[in-house]
Amino acid sequence: MKQALDRFSANLNRARSLAALSESxxxxxxxxxxxxxxxxxxxxxxxxxxxxxxxxxxRTGMVEVHQGGRPATDAHLSFRxxxxxxxxxxxxxxxxxWLDQAISDAHSWQSFQHPDRIADALRLISTVKLWxxxxxxxxxxxxxxxxxxxxxxxxxxxxxxxxxxxxxxxGQRWPIGPSVVEEALDFVDSLAKAIYKVVA
Numbered sequence: 001m002k003q004a005l006d007r008f009s010a011n012l013n014r015a016r017s018l019a020a021l022s023e024s025x026x027x028x029x030x031x032x033x034x035x036x037x038x039x040x041x042x043x044x045x046x047x048x049x050x051x052x053x054x055x056x057x058x059r060t061g062m063v064e065v066h067q068g069g070r071p072a073t074d075a076h077l078s079f080r081x082x083x084x085x086x087x088x089x090x091x092x093x094x095x096x097x098w099l100d101q102a103i104s105d106a107h108s109w110q111s112f113q114h115p116d117r118i119a120d121a122l123r124l125i126s127t128v129k130l131w132x133x134x135x136x137x138x139x140x141x142x143x144x145x146x147x148x149x150x151x152x153x154x155x156x157x158x159x160x161x162x163x164x165x166x167x168x169x170x171g172q173r174w175p176i177g178p179s180v181v182e183e184a185l186d187f188v189d190s191l192a193k194a195i196y197k198v199v200a
Contacts, residue, residue, distance in 0.1 A: 001200045004056035008192050011049035018042035019181050039181045040159045046188045047156040054112035054121055059103045061125030063096050075123040113153045115146040126199040137194035152184050
């Protein structure tokens with residue numbers, strides 16, 4: 001599962017690089033050049049990194065459960081696989097590729113960004129009360145951690161689905177600045193590491 005955290009860190013570093021590029025270009029250009037979309041892209045990429053990370057944790061963790069390296073959860077035991085996967089498993093009981101593929105296929109259309117969706121996904125590999133324990137790791141109240149992630153995902157959705165346009169101010173985008181993005185990236189980083197600590 002450490003590989004999932006390493007991949008997350010690499011993906012988050014890409015988001016940090018976009019934010020740093022915005023800052024560097026800002027020093028070389030005038031205020032007439034709008035670099036805010038680099039910050040928006042960094043924020044979207046950070047949420048994407050978290051989503052991908054949860055997918056990888058769940059996929060890897062479920063295979064570990066199957067191999068006997070982790071205890072099975074009720075959600076894991078209720079996970080459905082197609083008949084084609086069952087046939088592959090019966091044909092060669094010593095390989096796990098059928099399960100890996102079944103998990104990837106089942107989750108390929110799902111996003112694990114919203115707090116409740118992340119908790120649901122991680123129940124496939126852990127019985128921990130996710131937000132209670134993650135909030136404790138972060139040193140905040142459970143509601144605060146969930147609210148902060150929900151607000152970040154909401155902003156990501158405004159950028160990705162609404163071009164970040166402010167409906168109360170026609171023709172204008174919601175404002176965004178380096179400090180907002182830096183805080184968001186730091187939060188996602190801390191959140192991912194806390195999740196790893198409590199479920200890995």
